[in-house]
Amino acid sequence: MTGFIGAGNMANAIIKGMMSSGAAEGKDIAVYDIHPEKREKAAADYGVNAVSSLEELVSGCSEIVVAIKPYGFEKLLGGLDAQLKYHDPLIISIAAGKTIDTISSYLSYEPALVRVMPNINATIGASMSAYCANGRVSAEQKAFVAKLCSSIGEAVELDEKFFSAFGVIGGAAPAFAYMFIDELARGGVKIGMNKQVALKVAAQTVLGSAKMIAESGEHPYALVDKVCSPGGTTIEGVAALNENGFANAVMQAVTATYEKDLKLSGK
Known part of the structure; x- marks a missing residue:
């Protein structure tokens, strides 16, 4: 199952793209948002699973898309450190300006981590996205990310030094x-x-x-x-x-x- 932390515009665009392209069904996606009405709306709109706690999401998902504002990353990941380390999901960040090294520094272990940069046109399935991965990401996980990015438009794998x-x-x-x-x-x-x-x-x-x-x-x-x-x-x-x-x-x-x-x- 793929989990989404955050149910804002970009998360909804990715969910819509995954389902429209056949990359996933609603039953394969779980969504958590600090605002209950947002996760419930996602459930109503797309038939995904709205979960009431981060712990529930982490324990049930093999991939987690972190779709929150950059300033909330350190507190979020730090609070979930033990669970993330135990379950070891693929973490996919779409936060602007947060490098792989910076995100990794919020955790006590080296996660399988991918950084994705979509653009606003993802909301109509026409994004141009870039992604990069650290050394813990497997070929299978990287293929999943490529498929996810392709569901909202076109994608290219880039060395992180070119992300700016x-x-x-x-x-x-x-x-x-x-x-x-x-x-x-x-x-x-x-x-x-x-x-x-x-x-x-x-x-x-x-x-x-x-x-x-x-x-x-x-x-x-x-x-x-x-x-x-x-x-x-x-x-x-x-x-x-x-x-x-x-x-x-x-x-x-x-x-x-x-x-x-x-x-x-x-x-």
Whole structure:
């Protein structure tokens, strides 16, 4: 059985993904949340087992997804140390900024531990997630994690030293993409389109463009060249983006986010 500590948005997204993909059934999942109404809602929505204590969850689960805020980790794991050591489940953390070494330091033993970083698009099954594991994680357990991550979108196994970089490109970049889509739509409004129509057009255009890059194997700028005709309209827009610092603004956003992540994680 797979247990979830915490029944917030990300936990619910993963549960929904696991069930929708056939990776698990409701009877195979247990959920605990400090707020009874949250675990009961998960039980009602997905048919999972709502448990009333952490001890019950730990004793009955071979994998435990810890889906709580980072500041609560030390107290939670420290309080469960003896039980976790005895049952020795695979621990899966989705907490931002908590490294494998940091999480391990909260326990008196070395657990089988995986760190997963999903993004907000997990709520619609379209996350780009990264994961890394310590040396105690077996091949079978790693395969389980890969399957779990794939149930909410795409996944890649990364060396943990790249997690701060992934946190920008995979974690924060959805906000940048949302901003770009909204500004496209606002541009549409400026030239006479209805906002909702413009937003639909912009979102689908960006979605299709991302799919083209992912599936065609072509370099993005080769695709830009295909859209731009000599002396045409598109090249005027591309030139305007360049003249107004589009590339530099994106690069600065990536760098600023990365530097803030390093600062918060004490690196």
